[in-house]
Amino acid sequence: MFLLRILGIFTIILSTKSEIVDFDDNNSEICYLCICNVDKTSVDCSRRGLTNLPAGLNSKVKKLNISNNEITLFPSSLSTLYNLVSLDISSNHISDIPENALQNLTLLEVLNLSRNNFETWISLNPNEILQQTPSLKILDLSHNKFKTLANLANQELLISPSLETLILDNCQIESIHGRSPLSGLINIRVFKINNNPLLRFQNLISPTLKSLYLSNCKLSYINPNELSYLPSLVYLKMSHNYRLEISSTVNTLSSVSLKYLDISYCNVIQPSLKGFPNLRKAIINHNMIRSLPSNEFINNTKLEYLDMSYNNIGSISSNTFRGLSSVKFLDLSWNEIAQIPENSLLEMPSLTQIKLARNYLTNVGHLKSTSLSIIDMSSCEINSIGKDSLEGLPSLIDIDLSHNLISRLPDSLSSNTLKYLNLNFNRLSYIGNYTFFMLPRLTGLGVVGNRFTIIWSRFYFQSNPYLENLDLTDNMWRCDCLDENMFDFYEYVTLEPNKKEESYNLMCHSPLDVVGQTWLEACYFTWNPSERTTNATNLIWFIIVMIVGLALCLVLVNGIKSSMNRRLATIQAERERQVEEARDRLRQLRIRAEQEALCNTPDPRDLIAPPTYDEALSMPKLNVSCHSLNETGSGKSRKKRGRRKTKSSGDLLEETERDGDIEDLELTETSVDSRRRCRRRSRKYGSHEIAELDQSPGVRRRLMSDHDNESDNVTVQVEAELERPQRPRNRRHSVTEVPRESNF
Template structure:
C-alpha cells in the first residue's frame, strides 16, 4: 500500500512538472507571438523567425507565420490536429516533404504565396495534399512555376477536397498537356490573374464554376476553350488589352455562363450569342463603335448590361430585341446623338437607364413603359417638349442636371414623376402652370440656375407631396417690402413642411444686401415691432456696457492699488528683515572677536622667561623701569637708585647694610615628603617700590627650578629671590572681558 502511494505521488509530481514545462512553453510562444484570449489564434508574422516556435498548444485553429525567414517547411506542425488556417506566405520555402501536412485533417486554408517554389516537383503535388483531407483553399501565388502542365505520368495536383486554387503572378506562360485540374475532382474556383498567359486551352473540369484570367495577355478565345468547363458560371477576362471576340460562328460557347466581365479590353464588336444563359455582362471601357441589329437576340436572360465608356455613336431600333428581362442598361460616356423612338420598347422590364455624357439635344423622342430611373445629365440638352414625359409611363426619377435648358414648358405632365433634377442649367423663370401637371412631385432641384424673381407659394398648390425644394446658388433679388417674399420664405423654411434650409437662400441684389440671407436682409422689415424694441434694447445695452466697463475699470484700479500697497508693505518688511539680519550678523561678529581675544594666550606664557644665567648675561639697563602694576596703571613710581644684581649672599649683606633684612617670618620652609626635598619659598614682599613675586606657573621658573634641583642635593634648602631687572617694559595687550572691573592674570 505504501509503495502504491509512493508511485502515485511520483506520477502526480511528474505530470505537474510536465504541465509546468508546457505552460512555460506556451507563455514563451505568446511572448514571442500574439495570442488571442483563448490561445486559439496565434500570429507570429513579421518576427524574423527561422522556424515555428515550440510550445504551440494543440487547440490552435489559426496560425500565421507569414513574412519571416523560414527556409524549410516546419516539421513540428503534425501535433496541431485542430489547425484550420495556416499562413506561411512571405517566407523562403522552396521544398515541401511528402508528409508535410500529415495529421492536419482539419486544415482548410493553406497559404504558401510569396515563397521560392520554382517547379511543381518541389511541391510534391501528388502526395502532399492527400493527407489534408479537408483542405479547401490553396494559395500558391507569387511563385515561379512558369507553366501549368501535367508532370510525367502524374497529375499536377491531387486532392479530393480542394475547392479554390490561386496561382496569381506565377509567371505562367502556357497551359498544355492533360488538364492540370484533372486531379482536383472538387475544384470550384481557379485564379490565374497577372500571368503572361496567351491561351486558356486545356482546362478540363466538370466542377469548375469561377475562372479569373484578368490582367493577362489573352488575344482570343476559341469556340472550344470553354466547352470543357460545363459548370462554368463566372468568367472574368478584364484588362486583357489584346483580346478580340470573333464575330463568326467560331465565337466561344458556354451554355452555363452567367457572369461575363470583358471590360478594359480592346473589343470593337460584340458577339454574345454563345452565352444564351448570360445574366450580367460588363463591356465597359472598350472601343465598341456601333451596335448591330439583333445584337443580343440570343441573350434573352440578360438582366444587367454595361456598355459605358465606349465609342458607340448610333443605335438601331432592333438592337435590343430579345432582352425581355433586362433591368439595367448603361450607355453613358458614349457618342450617341440619336436613339430610335421605339428602341426602348424592346426591353419591357428595363427600370434603370443611364444616358449620361452623350450628345442628346432634346427630351421627348423616347418611349418606355418600364423605365423608372432615367439619367440624362451632361447631354447638352436644350429643349424639353411639353409632352416629353408623357411617353415615360413609369418614370419616377429624372436627372436633367448640367445641361443647357433655358426654360421649362408649362403644364409638363407626368403622373408618376417624383424627383426632378434641374440643377445647373440656365432656367430663369417659372410660372403657376409649370408644375401644375406633376401631382406626385416630391423633390425639385433648381440649384445653380438664373432665377431672380422670388417665387410664389401658389406655384406648388397642386403638388401636395412636395417635401424637398433646392433653391440655392441662384441670383435672387430681395425686395423685403414685397409680401410675397415673406410668404414664400415661410412656405419654404418653416416647420412642419420645411422644404429648404434658410442659409441656402442668399440675396444677390440690391447691392446693399449682396451675400446676406433672406432672413438677415429682411428681418426688421418683416418684424417692425422688434426693430423698435431692438432700438431700445440697443440703447439699454450700450448703457449697461458703459456702466459695466466703468465698474470693470474701477475694480481693476482698486485691485492694482491694493496690490501696490501689498507690494510696498512686503518690500518694507523685507528691508526690515534684512536690517535685522545684518545687525545680528554684526553682533555675532563682535562677540566672535571678543571671544577670540579672550581665548588668545598671553605671549609671556608662550615665551619662557630667561634663566638666571641668561639674565646675568643680559645688558644692563641705563634707567630703572617701574613695576608692571605701575606701568599698567600709568602711575609714576619713585625713582630708585641703580643697583646691581647680586647673589643671595651679597643681597643679604646689602640688605643688612641698609637695615632692610627680612625676618624669618618672611620666609617659608616647605618640605616635600615624596622626594625628601625641602624648599624655601618666599612670600611676596614689597622692598621699597619693588614687588618680588614668584610665578610658579611660568615656564622659565619651572625650567630654572628644574636646573636648580639638579645642582642641589635632596637635603639642601634653596632660597629664591627675584630681583627686578633693569630692562625696558614692553607694552602688552590686555585681555579684556565683558566685566572690565575684575582683575585678570595679565594685569600683573
Template sequence: MRIVLELALLVLGVISSCRAVNCPWPCRCTWVVDSLYADCSRRSLQTYPNFDGIPVEHLDLSGNKFLEFPTLYADIDSLIYLDLSSNYISSIGAKTLIGFTSLRTLLLANNSIDSWESLSPNEAFKYAPSLKRLGLDGNRLGSFGNGESFELLTSSSLTDLGLSSCGISSIGGDQMVNQLPNLERLNLANNQLAQIAALPSRTLRVLDLSNCSIKNLSGFFLDAMQNLEALNLSRNTELQFDSLSEDPILTYMLRKLDVSYCNLDSIELSGLPQLTEVRLQGNLLRVVDVNTFANNSMLEVVDLSQNVLRHIGQDAFAKLKRLKELNLAFNEIARLDRNFIRNNDVLVELNLSRNVLQKLTKIVSNSVRTINMSWCEITSIESTALSSLSVIQKLDLSNNLITDMPTFMRSETLQQLNLANCRLTTVRNNTFREFPELADLHLNGNRLTSPIPPNYFDGNKFLDQLWLGDNPWICDCHSPLFVDFYDYLTAKPAKIKDRNHLRCAAPAVFYGKLWEFACADVWILNARTSSTGEKAWSIIMLTLLGLGALVLGYACLQKYLRKRKVRQSDREYEENDDELRRIRDLNERILREEATPSLQHTQEISLLPSYEDALRMPKLVRPVKSMMDLSGPERARNSRKLRRSQTHADGDGSQSEAEDGLQLDSRQRFRSVEMLSNRDKERTAQYGPYRRTGYMEYNQSGSRRFSIEDSRFPAAHLKTQNLQSAEQIGNFQSYENSPYTKRKPKIAEIPPFKRVNMMADSVEFLTDPEYDEVGSKHGSPFAKRKPKPPVLPPPTMKVSAQVYTLQQSPVLELDPAIEDYFSAARKQPSSSTIASDFQELDEPELKSLPDDNRSSTISRSDVEQDLERGKRKKRKNSTSRRVSGSFTAANAAESSSSDSELNALVHKPMRETLF
C-alpha cells in the same frame, strides 16, 4: 425581410463583440456572431502571438515580418481562416500543415515563394483535408500544370485557387486536372500567358484570364471546360473575338462574359446562346443593330458604355425579352428612337448619361423606373417627354443646359427629379403642380434669384426634401415673400437639406452670407414689432402657461405637504417607539433589581414603628393604653363607648365628665398616622443590598416586612431625612416628655409563670404606670398574691402559626388618641392574613389556684371588691391595647362573666424596637 435579417446579425455581432477575451498584445479580437476574429495585421511583428486557450476562428497575420509558417497554431482546433499575406515566408515543408485539420482558407499571397518545389505541393496540402481556398497570388512560380510530378499541386479538397501575378507563362496538361479533382475557381489574371493549352476539367466554373496578353481564344479551349459559367477576358488588348476567327467559339454553358477594354470594333456572340450578362465597355463598337444580339435572347445585363456608338437601331434590343439593365453611357448618341426599348418589358434601369442628345424627347416604356440623362447637353424638354413612361420614378437631368421647364409636363409616378446645375432662372406656379408624388426636388446650382412662393408647391403634398443651394439669391429681408419662403423651408420638419449652402449674392453687403445671418437683425426686430393679434395670442399663451405653472406649483405644494405630514407622522411614531422602548427597558431594569435576592427575603415586615421612630414621637397629652389606640380610630371609639358604659354601671362620675376626660386636644395631638404613612416612602425608595435595616418588601395587604437581620435600626440615609411635617415639628416638645423614655419594661421582672397566668391583654399591662399602682393598692390581688408552683401537671402549649386573621371586635368606638388626617379615606379592616411577630399560645382553662400565702385576716368581701376593681380597669383599657392573637368580643365577655374560669391570651414579647 433581408434587411431585418442583416440588422439582426449585426446586433448579434455587436453583442458578441462585447464578450471578454484575453486577446494577446498587439492583436485586436472581436466577436462576429459566434466567431472570434483576431486582427494582427500590419503590426510589424516578427514573432507569432500566443493564442493558447483562445478559440480563435479567423486569424489575420498579414503585413508583418514573419519568415516561417506558424506551426504553433496546429493545436487550435477552431482555426478555419489564416491569412499570412505580405510576409517573408519562402517555403512550406512537407509536414508543416500537420494538425490544421479545420483550416479552410489559407492565404500566402505576396510572400517570397519562388518555385513550386518550395511549397512541397504534392505532399504539404494533403494534411489539410478541409482546405477549400488557397491564395498564392504575387509569388514567382513560373508555370502551372506542366512540370514534373513532384511540382504538381495536389489537393482533393481545394475548390478555389488564386495564381494571379505569379509570372506564369504557360498553362496546360491533364495532370493539373487530375491532381485537383474539385477545383471550381481559378484565377490566372495578370500573367503573361504566351501559350494556353487545354484545361480539361469538369468541375471548373469560373476562370479569370484578364490582362494576360491573350490574342486568340479558340473554341477547343472552351470545349474542354464543359461546365465553365464565367469567363473574364478583359484588358486583353489584342484579343480577336469575332466571326472571322478560324475556330469559332461555341459553348452552351457560358453565362457571363467580360471582354471589356479589349479594343473590339465588332463582336460576334451568336455562339453563346446562354449568355445572361455581357460586358463590352471600353471598346470601339460603333453600331448596335438587330443582328448584334440576335442569338442572345437570355441576356439580362448589357453594358455598352464607353464605346463610340452614335446610332441605336429601332429593334436593336427587341429580342432581349429578359433585359433588365441597359448601359449606354459615355457614347456619342445624338438621337433616340422613341420605341427603341418598347419591347423590353422587364427593363428597369436605363443609363444614357454622357451623350449628346440636346433634347429630351418622348420615350415609350412600360417598365423603366430609372432614367439617367445627366451631362447630355439637353437644352429643351418636350412637354410630353414623360407621358409614355407610365412607371417612371426617378429622372436625372442634372448638369444640362435646361433654362426652363415646360408648362404642361406631368407624371403621376415621378418621385425624384434632379435639375441640379442647370440654367433655370424662374419657377412658375404650374411648373411642378402636375407631379403629385414628387418627394425629392433638386434645384441647387441654378440661377434662381427670387424666392419661390410657397403656394407653388401646394400640389406636392409629399415634398419633404428640397435642395436650393448655390443659387444667386437676392436677400430682401424686408420682403414678406422672402420671409414666407424661408419659413416654409425651415418649418419643422425642415424641407431644406442644403441649408449651409443657402447664401446671398445680393445686395453687396450680404454677399456670401447665409440667409439667417444676413437677415437676423431685421427678422428679430420684426418679431418684436409683431401684430396685435400675435400679441394677443402671446398673452393668451403666456396666461395659459402661468395658470399651468400655478397648478403645477399647487400640486407640488400639496405633494410636499403630504410628504411632510407623512414624515412628521413617521418621526412621531419613531419618538413614541423610542419612548416605549425606554420605558420597557426601565421596567425590565426595575424588575431585575427587584428580583435580586436579598439576605432575608422570606421574613415578614411589621407596621410597627422602629425604636428611633418611637423616640421621635412627641409627648402625648394623655397616656396611650395600647398601639391600637394610636392607629385605630374605630378602636378608640369603641374604647370610649366601653368607658361610657362602665361609668354608668359604676356610677362613679357623670357621663359628661367621663367624656371630657377622654377628650383630647386635637390641635396638640401628635399625627402618628402621618408619621406611619411616611412608611410608604420607604416602599418606593430603592435600597441597596447593604441597608442597615435589611431587605424590605410588601405583601398583598400592604403591610411592611423587614428582614430580621439588622432590623433594629433604620437605614443610614433615613436618619438625615425629614420624615415629619411642619405641624409635627411645631408640636414636638422633647424626648423627655415622651412616655416611652420614662417607661421601663417590666417583662424581665415578671416570671414566665406569672406571664402565662396573669390576665394581660397587651404589653401596656406590663408597662403602664397605672398598673404599678395596682400592686400598691390595698385591694389589689397582685399586691399580696405571690405565685405558687402549680399543682396540676404542666399544660400543653400549642403554638399557632405566625400568620393570623385579625377579626373586628364588635365593641364601641372611641375617639383616637391622635388626630387622623386620613379619616376621609379610612380603610376597612382587612381580612387578609397579616404576618406578625407574635405567637398565640392556647392553654387549657386555668382555674384559680389556692393561695396559701394570703393572709386570713382579709375578708372575702374585700378580695372580691379588689378583683372587681381590677377587672373594670382592664376593661377600660382593653380598647386601647394592641391585641395580638385571636382576641374577640366573645372572649372578652367570657372573661368578664367568669371569675373563676379564666382564658388568658399570652403573647410573645413585643419587639424591642418598639421601646
C-alpha cells in the same frame, strides 16, 4: 481508516491533475509571444521575427499564423499539430518543402504559402503534400516564381480529391502547356491566375471549375472552343487585358453555363455575347465599341445587368436591344450617343434603370418604356424638354436632368408617377403657375445654380400636395421686401410643419444694399415694423448699459491692478529681507569655515619626519666639542617652544591658536654639578623660520645650537620617532600669558 485512505488517494489524484494543468499552463507561454484567443485554439505569431516554429504549441491549436517572419526551412514539427485547420506561412523565405512536411494534418483545410521563394514545382512536392492533407480546400501559392504551368514528368501537376480553390496570382506564369494542370483536381471550383504575363488561355480542362480569374494578363486571343472544356464555368473575369479581342464571326466564344462575364478595360470592338445564352451580368465598359447593330443581344434573353459605359458608341438602332427581355439595368453613359430611338426601350420590358449621362443628347425626346423608373440624363447637351416627353414613361419616378443647357420648362409637364425632378445647374430663369401643374406626385424639386431672379409664388405648387423638398440655393434672387408675395413665399418655404427649405439657403443678389444677406436679414424690419421702434429704444438702453458696464469694468480693473501692485511690493520687500538674511547666514558660515580651517591646519613642523638611522650617519658632525655648548650657552638646558599664532585675511580677524606637541628633548650635561631637565618653553616662530623648517630635516638641531651657543658644553641626545602618527591638538591658552593684538 478506510476513509482516510480514500481521502489520501483523492488528494494524490488532485495534486497530479493540478501538476498536469500547471504543465499545460507552462506550455501556454506561447501566448506571451503571440496572440491567442480565449481557448488557445487560434495563435497568431505573425511579424515576430521568427526563424522557426515557436516552442509551446500544443495539439489543440486549430488556426496558426506564422506569416511575415524570417523562416527559411519548412517547420518539421507541424506534424504534431494534428488538429490544425488553417495554416498561414506566407511572406517567409521558404524555397522547398519536404515530402512528409504535412504528415498527420488530416484536418487541414486552408494552406497559405504565398510570398515565398518557390521557383519550381518539384521543390514544392505538390502531389505528396496534397495527398497527406485529404481535407485541404484552399491552396494559396500566389507571389512566387513558378513561371510556367505544366505537368510533371509522368504524372499530373496537382492531385487532390478535396481542393476547391487554387490561387496562382503574381507567379510570373507565361504559358500553360502539356496536359491540363487542373485534371488532377477533381473537385476544383475556383482558379485564380491574375497578374501574370500569360499570353494564351489554353489547356484548361475541368468539369467542376466554376470561377476563373484571368485579369491583368497579356491575353490577346482566346480560342472559341476553350470555354467548352469548362462545362460548369459560371464566373469569368478577364478585365484589364488591353490586347484582348473577341471574335464577332461565326466561331465566337461561347459557354452555355456562363452567367457572369467581365471583359472591361480590354480591346473589344463588338460585345459578341451571342454565345452566352444563360448570361446574367455582362460588364463591357472601357472598351472600343463604336456601334450597336440590330439584334446584337438576340440570344441574351436572361441578361439582367449590362454595362457598356466608357465606350465610343455613337448610334443605336430601334432593334439593338431586341432579346433583352430580362435586363433591369442598362448603363450607356460616357459614350457619343446623339439620339435614342423612340421605341428602342420597348424591347426591354423589364428595364427599371438606364444611365445616359455624358452623351451628346440635345433633347429628352419621346421615350417610351412601360417599366423604366430611373433615368439619368445629366451632363449632356439637352436644351429643351418636350411637353409630352414624359408621357410615354408611365412608371417614371426619378429623372436627373442636371448640368445641361435647359433654359425653359414647358407648361403642364405631365407625369402621374414622377417624384424627384433634378434640374440643378441649368439656365432656367422662369416658371409659371402651370409648370408643375401636371406633376401631382412631385416630392422633391432641385433648381440649384440656375438664373431665377423673381421670387416664386406658393400658388405654383397648389397641385403638388406631396412636395417635401425644394432646393432653391445659388440663384440670383431679387429681394423686394415690400412685395407681399415674397413674405408669403418665404413662410411657405421655411415654416413648419411643411418646411421645404432652410432659410439660410435663400440669399439676396440684388439690390446692392442687401447683397449677400439672407431673405430674413434683408427684410426683417420691413416684415416686422413694430420691431424697429422697439429696437431703437432697446439700442439706446443697450448703449447706456454698455457704457456703465465699461466704466465699472475700468474701475474694477484699476482696483485689481493697484491691489496687485501693493501685493507685489510686499512680496518684493519680503524677498529682499530673506535675501539679506541668507547673505548673513552665508557670511557667518564662511567665517566659521575659515576658523575651523585655521584650527585644523597641521603644524608644518609635524610634517617633517625624523631622519632615519642612515640619514643620521650621513649628517655632518659638530665642528666643536660638546663642552663648548655649555661655555657658549646661556646656561639654560631646555627651551620651551611657544604656540604659533597666525592672522587670517578676510572680513574679520580672530585669534587662533594651534596647540602642538612639543618634542621633549633630553639634554644631558657633561658638567660635574648636576643633570638638568629641559624645561618646556614657548617660542614664537616667524614665517621665515617655518620656511626653513620646510627646507631641511636638520633645522631643529641648528636652531637649538644657535640658541644655546652661550651655554656650557651639553651633550644632546635626540630620540627619533619613526612614523609617529599625528595627534589632534587641543586648543590651550597660557594662564599667565594674555593674548594681545600684536600676537595676531
